[in-house]
Amino acid sequence: MHECKCKRSLAGFSSVLFVVLSLVKVFLSQSPEAACLSAEDISPSSNGPRDDDPDDLFAGVDGGSVSGQSRPQSGRVRPLAGPDEEENRDTFDIQISVSDPEKVGDGMNAYMVYKVTTKTSLSIFSRDEVCVKRRFSDFLGLYSKLASKYMHMGYIVPPAPEKSIVGMTKVKVGKEDLSSVEFVEKRRSALERYLLRTVKHPALLKDPDVLQFLESSELPRAVSTQALSGAGILRMVNKAADAVNKMTIKMNESDAWFEEKQQQFENLDVQLRKLHASVESLVCHRKELSVNTASFAKSAAMLGNSEDHTALSRALSQLAEVEEKIDQLHQDQSYADFYLISELLGDYVRLITAVKGVFDQRMKAWAKWQDAQVMLQRKREAEAKLQYANKPDKLQQATDEIREWEGKVQQGERDFEQISKNIRREVGRFEKDRVKDFRVVIIKYLESLVHTQQQLIKYWEAFLPEAKAIA
Amino acid sequence: MKQTFCVIFKKESSIIAVDSISCGPHCLMNVDLQTDATLQVDISDALSERDKVKFTVHTKSTLPNFKQNEFSVVRQHEEFIWLHDSFVENEEYAGYIIPPAPPRPDFDASREKLQKLGEGEGSMTKEEFTKMKQELEAEYLAIFKKTVAMHEVFLCRVAAHPVLRKDLNFHVFLEYNQDLSVRGKNKKERLEDFFKNVVKSADGVLVAGVKDVDDFFEHEKTFLLEYHNRVKEASAKSDRKIRSHKNAADDINRIASTLYTLGTQDSTDLCKFFLKVSELFEKTRKIEARVAADEDLKLADLLKYYLRESQAAKDLLYRRGRALVDYENANKALDKARAKNKDVLQAETTQQVCCQKFEKISESAKQELIDFKTRRVAAFRKNLVELAELELKHAKGNLQLLQSCLGVLKGDT
Numbered sequence: 001m002h003e004c005k006c007k008r009s010l011a012g013f014s015s016v017l018f019v020v021l022s023l024v025k026v027f028l029s030q031s032p033e034a035a036c037l038s039a040e041d042i043s044p045s046s047n048g049p050r051d052d053d054p055d056d057l058f059a060g061v062d063g064g065s066v067s068g069q070s071r072p073q074s075g076r077v078r079p080l081a082g083p084d085e086e087e088n089r090d091t092f093d094i095q096i097s098v099s100d101p102e103k104v105g106d107g108m109n110a111y112m113v114y115k116v117t118t119k120t121s122l123s124i125f126s127r128d129e130v131c132v133k134r135r136f137s138d139f140l141g142l143y144s145k146l147a148s149k150y151m152h153m154g155y156i157v158p159p160a161p162e163k164s165i166v167g168m169t170k171v172k173v174g175k176e177d178l179s180s181v182e183f184v185e186k187r188r189s190a191l192e193r194y195l196l197r198t199v200k201h202p203a204l205l206k207d208p209d210v211l212q213f214l215e216s217s218e219l220p221r222a223v224s225t226q227a228l229s230g231a232g233i234l235r236m237v238n239k240a241a242d243a244v245n246k247m248t249i250k251m252n253e254s255d256a257w258f259e260e261k262q263q264q265f266e267n268l269d270v271q272l273r274k275l276h277a278s279v280e281s282l283v284c285h286r287k288e289l290s291v292n293t294a295s296f297a298k299s300a301a302m303l304g305n306s307e308d309h310t311a312l313s314r315a316l317s318q319l320a321e322v323e324e325k326i327d328q329l330h331q332d333q334s335y336a337d338f339y340l341i342s343e344l345l346g347d348y349v350r351l352i353t354a355v356k357g358v359f360d361q362r363m364k365a366w367a368k369w370q371d372a373q374v375m376l377q378r379k380r381e382a383e384a385k386l387q388y389a390n391k392p393d394k395l396q397q398a399t400d401e402i403r404e405w406e407g408k409v410q411q412g413e414r415d416f417e418q419i420s421k422n423i424r425r426e427v428g429r430f431e432k433d434r435v436k437d438f439r440v441v442i443i444k445y446l447e448s449l450v451h452t453q454q455q456l457i458k459y460w461e462a463f464l465p466e467a468k469a470i471a
Numbered sequence: 472m473k474q475t476f477c478v479i480f481k482k483e484s485s486i487i488a489v490d491s492i493s494c495g496p497h498c499l500m501n502v503d504l505q506t507d508a509t510l511q512v513d514i515s516d517a518l519s520e521r522d523k524v525k526f527t528v529h530t531k532s533t534l535p536n537f538k539q540n541e542f543s544v545v546r547q548h549e550e551f552i553w554l555h556d557s558f559v560e561n562e563e564y565a566g567y568i569i570p571p572a573p574p575r576p577d578f579d580a581s582r583e584k585l586q587k588l589g590e591g592e593g594s595m596t597k598e599e600f601t602k603m604k605q606e607l608e609a610e611y612l613a614i615f616k617k618t619v620a621m622h623e624v625f626l627c628r629v630a631a632h633p634v635l636r637k638d639l640n641f642h643v644f645l646e647y648n649q650d651l652s653v654r655g656k657n658k659k660e661r662l663e664d665f666f667k668n669v670v671k672s673a674d675g676v677l678v679a680g681v682k683d684v685d686d687f688f689e690h691e692k693t694f695l696l697e698y699h700n701r702v703k704e705a706s707a708k709s710d711r712k713i714r715s716h717k718n719a720a721d722d723i724n725r726i727a728s729t730l731y732t733l734g735t736q737d738s739t740d741l742c743k744f745f746l747k748v749s750e751l752f753e754k755t756r757k758i759e760a761r762v763a764a765d766e767d768l769k770l771a772d773l774l775k776y777y778l779r780e781s782q783a784a785k786d787l788l789y790r791r792g793r794a795l796v797d798y799e800n801a802n803k804a805l806d807k808a809r810a811k812n813k814d815v816l817q818a819e820t821t822q823q824v825c826c827q828k829f830e831k832i833s834e835s836a837k838q839e840l841i842d843f844k845t846r847r848v849a850a851f852r853k854n855l856v857e858l859a860e861l862e863l864k865h866a867k868g869n870l871q872l873l874q875s876c877l878g879v880l881k882g883d884t
Contacts, residue, residue, distance in 0.1 A: 267736050275729040282722035289715035296708040303701040308694055309848050315855060435739050439880075442748055446877050449755075453870040460862045467855040470848060 094120040094199055096214070098192040101184050103171070104135075110172045111135050114188060116195070118214045124206060130215050136163075138219055139191055145209045146198070151354075152361050154422035156430055157204070158197035159350045161190035189339065193347060200433070246360060249367045255420070261427060262359055269352045276345040283342055286334035290327045297323035311470045318466040322459050329455055336448040344441050348434070355430060358423055365419050369412030376405040509533050512630045512645065514623040515543065519615055523547055524576045526622055530645045537646055544648045548575055551622055553653040554629075557640045565790045565828075566835035567635065568843055570628035571779035573621040581611045599728065606724075613764060617772065624776070671789075678792035685833070691840050692788055699781040706774035713771055716763040720756050727752035744880065751876040755869055762865045769858040777847060784843050791836050794829040801825040 100115040118130045143160035150157050167183040195214075199205045213219065253259045297320045304316030383398040509532060516527035529543045555572035558564050585607050592600055629635045644651070679696075683689040727749045734745030801822040808818035 264736070264738055268733075271729055271733045271736065275726060275733070278722055278725040278729060282719060282726065285715055285718040285722055289712065289719055292708065292712040292715045296705070296712045299701070299705040299708045303698075303705045306694070306697045306701045309844065312848050312851055315851070319855065431739050435741050438741055439744060442744065443877065443880060446748075446751075446873055446880070450870060450873045450877065453866050453873060456866040457863060457870065460859050460866065464856065464859040464863070467852065467859050470852040470855070 094118065094122055094205075096192065096195045096199065098188050098195065101188055106172075108172055111137075112171065112184060112187075114191060116214065122205075124211065126215060132214065132217055132219075134213070134219065136161075136187070136191070137221070138213065139194060141221075142198075142209060142213045143194075146204060146207065149207070149209075150203065151357060152364075152419075154358050154361060154419040154426060155201070155203060156351070156354050156358055156426045158194060158201070159354055160194050161187060162350075186343075190343065190347075193343075197347075201429075242360065245364070245367070249363050251363050251366055257424070258359070258362070258420070262356075265352055265355055265359075269349070269356070272345055272349050272352065276342065276349055279337060279342045279345060283334050283338045286330055286337060290330035290334060293323055293327035293330060297321070297327060309470075315466050315470050318463055322463045325459050326456065329452055333448065333452050336445065340441050340445045340448065344437065348437075351430075355427070358426065362416070362419050362423055365412070365416045369409065369416050372405060372408040372412045376402065376409050379405050510630050510636055512623075512626045514619055514626070517615070517619045519576075519578070524615075524618065526619065528626065528645060536642055542646060542648070544645065546644070546651075548573070548622070550644065550651050550653050551625060553651065554640055554644050555625070558629075558635065558638070559786075561638075564635065565794070566787070566832035566839070567632070568780070568783045568787050568839045570625055570632070570635075571776075571783045573618070573625045576614075576618040578611065578614060581607065581614055585611070602724075602728075613767075617768075621776075674793070675789045678789060678796055681792060681796060683792075683795070687837060688788070688791070688833075691784075692792075695781055695785050695788060699778070699785060702774055702778045702781055706771065706778050709766070709771045709774055713763050713767050716766070717760065720759040720763060723752050723756040723759060727756060747876060747880060751872060754872050758865050758869050758872075762862065765861045765865070766858065769854045769861065773850060773854045777850070780843065780847070784840060787836055787839060791829070791832045794825070794832050798822075798825040798829040 095118070097117045098114050099117065102113045102115075103110055104113050105111065113133050113135050116132050116134050118125065119128065121128065139160050140163075143157070146157045164183070164187075167180070167187070170177075170180040171184060198210060199214075204210055300316055300323060301320035304313050304320060307313040307316055379398065379402045383395065383402055386395045386398050511531045513529055514526050515529040518525045518527075524547065526546050527543050528546050529541075530537070531541045533540065552572055555569065558569045585604075588600070588603055588607060629638075629641055635641065679692060683692065730745045730749035730752065734742050734749055736742075737745060801818070801824075805815075805818040805822045808815045
C-alpha cells in the first residue's frame, strides 16, 4: 500500500517537473544560440578572444578513458578497421601529441593555446603530419559534438578533461609560480590522453568532426561549451530531466548480462573513487615528506656546522647532503604517483560515468519502445470504439494512425536491439582497453618505485663509510 | 640482558589487548656506558596501566652498601623526577652534568586514537578494524618501549658516574622496596618552579655576559649555546619528517586494501593483477613503517636526547658562571673591607668559600665537558652507522619485493 503511494507521488512529482523542464526547453530553443534540442554548438568565427572556462556549474563532461600515456611522448594507437571487424587488425597507426602551451592575450581574457601534432599513415587523413593550434574550449566542443552524435547509439565516448576555474585564473593572472606551471602541464597531459582515447575508438576516428579537429587550421569557436550560454543551460536542463527520468523508468530487464554488467560497473565505480582518493592523499603526503626532508637536511647541515668535532661535523654535513638528495627523490616519486596512477584513476572514474550513461541510454530506448507500444494499444482501442460509433472518415484516420504507431513500435524495438548490441561490443572493447591500461600503468609505476629504492641504496651506501669514519 | 614487557591496556574493566614482548639488549638509546660489575642497573619489566607506567628497576651490585647482591623494586615516573631534582638541588653536585630527567610517558595521543577506533568500530569492516587495531597497538608498544629506554638510560648514566653513583638518594631509590611517597608537584610548587626558572634564565643571561678568562670555558660557552639551538631545530624538523613518512605509509595501507577489494570484484584478468599488487603494497607498507620507526629511534631520539644533555651541560656552565661571579664579588667585597678595615675576617672567609667552590666546580666541569664531547661523538657515530645500515637493509628488502612482484606481473602478460 505504502509503496504504491510512493510511486504515485513520485510519478506525480516527476510529471510536474517534466512539464516545467519541457517548458524551459521550449523557451531556450527559441534563443538564438541553441538551434535545436541536441545543442550543436558551432557559431561563426569569434569576435575577439573570449573568456575560457567561465563558471561551470556542471563541470564534468563525462566520457571515456585513454590509455595512460603520462609523459609528453605522443601515443601510438592501433584502432580497429571497423566496428564489426574485430578480427581484421590492420597495422596502421596514428601518433598524437599535445605540446607547447602558449599564453595568448592577458588579464582575464587570456587563454592557453596548445599545439596538436598528428602523425599518421592512415588514408583518411589528408597529410602524413599535421600541426594545428587548439584551445581548451575546442576540445570541449569536440566532445560535445561527439557525445550528441554517438552516445544515444550506445557508443562510449571518451570524456574531455574537466574545467577548472581556480587553475585557469592563476594562469590568466600571470603567476609564473610552480602551481600554475603544474596546472598547465597537468592539463596538457590530460588533453593528450583525451585525444588518444578518442581516436582509439574505431567509429570516432572516422568521424568528420574529429578529422576536422585534428587537421583544419581554423576551427570555428565552440561557444556553447560555456556554462551560462543558452546551450549550457539547455545541457543543465537535459541533465536534470535525465535524472528525473531515471528515477521513474522501471525497466524489465530480460537480459541478465546487462544487469550483471551494470552491477559490476557500479562496484568498480565505488572502488576506483576510493582508490583515487587514497592515491591523491599519498601524492599530497609524499610532497609534504619531500618538503620536510629538505628542511631537515638544512637543519642537519647547520648542526654539522656548529659541531666542533671535525669528523662528526663532516659526517653530519654528509647526512645533510644525503637527505637533500632523498628529498628530490621523494618529489620525483610523488610526480610519478600523480601522473601515472592518480590521473589514470581520475580518467577511469569519468569513463565509468560515461559507461553508466550509455546503459541509461539503453533504458531510454527501451522506455521509448514501451511508450510506443502503449500508444499503439490506445490507438487500437480507439479504433475499436470508432468501429461501433460508425464514423467512416475518423475510422480511416484511426487506421492510419495504427499503422504509423505499428511502424514506430517496430522502429523502437529495432533501436533497442541495436543499442543493446552496440553496448555489448563497446563494453567488450572497453574492458580490453581497461585491462591493458591498468597493466601498463601499474607496471610502469612499480618500475618507478624500483628506481627510487635503487637510488636510496646508492645514497646510503655512499654515506655509510662516512659515518663509520667518525673517530 | 633481556627484558620482558607485559603491556596491558585497560579500558574500564575490559582488556583491549595484552602483549608480551621480549626486547634485545637494553639501551635502545645508545649511550656509551662502561659496563661495570660493581653496579649494574636496568629496567627488567614494565607495566602500563590506565594512566601510569610502573617500571621494575633491577640492580646487581657488589658494593657493600647494599643489603643484597641482586634486587628489584617498582618505581613510577614521579620517583625518577624526584631523584633527578635531588641531584640538581644538591650543591655538592654543582660541578657535574646532571643526567637529564626522562620525559614523562605520554600515551595520550595513542590512547585517544584507540578510543576513537573503539567508537568507530561499527562503521568499518571486521578486517579493517582488526588491521587498524593491530597498528595502533604496535604504535602504543613502540612509545612504551621508548619511554622504558629513556628511563633506563637515566639510571645507567647515574650508575656510571663516579660520584653520582654513590649518592644516598640513589641507593634508596634502587633498594627501598616500598613506595617512596613522592608526590608530583602541586600547583603552588609548579608555579614556584616557573618563577624560579624565569629568574634563573634572566640570571643566566647576566652570567653568560661575563667574559671568562679561561679559553676552554669561553669556547664551550659559545659552542654549547649555538649547538643547543641547532639540535633543537634539527630535532623538530626530524619529527615532522618522520610524521610525513608515517602518513604516506598509512596511505599505502589504504591503497592496498582497496586494491584487494578490486581484485576480488573484478571480472577480467585484472583480478589476479590487483591481488598481487595489493599483497605487494601490504608488505612494502610494513617496510616503510619500519623505516619511519627506525629513523625515529636512531635519529629523532638521538637528537632529542642530546637536546636534553646539552641543556644539562649549559646548566653546568651556568652554575660555574654563577660561582665565578660570586667569587669576583667576594673579592671586591674583601678589597672594600680591607680598605675600610671592617669585617675583614668575615669577608676573607666568604672569599675563601667562594674561591673553593669556584675552583671545585671548574675542575670537575672541565672533565665533565670533555666526557660529554666523547659521549656525544660516540653516540652519534653509533646511531648514524646503525641508521645507514637499517636504511640500506630496508631499501634492499623493498627492492627485492618490488622486483620479484614485477617479475611475476610481467611474466603473466
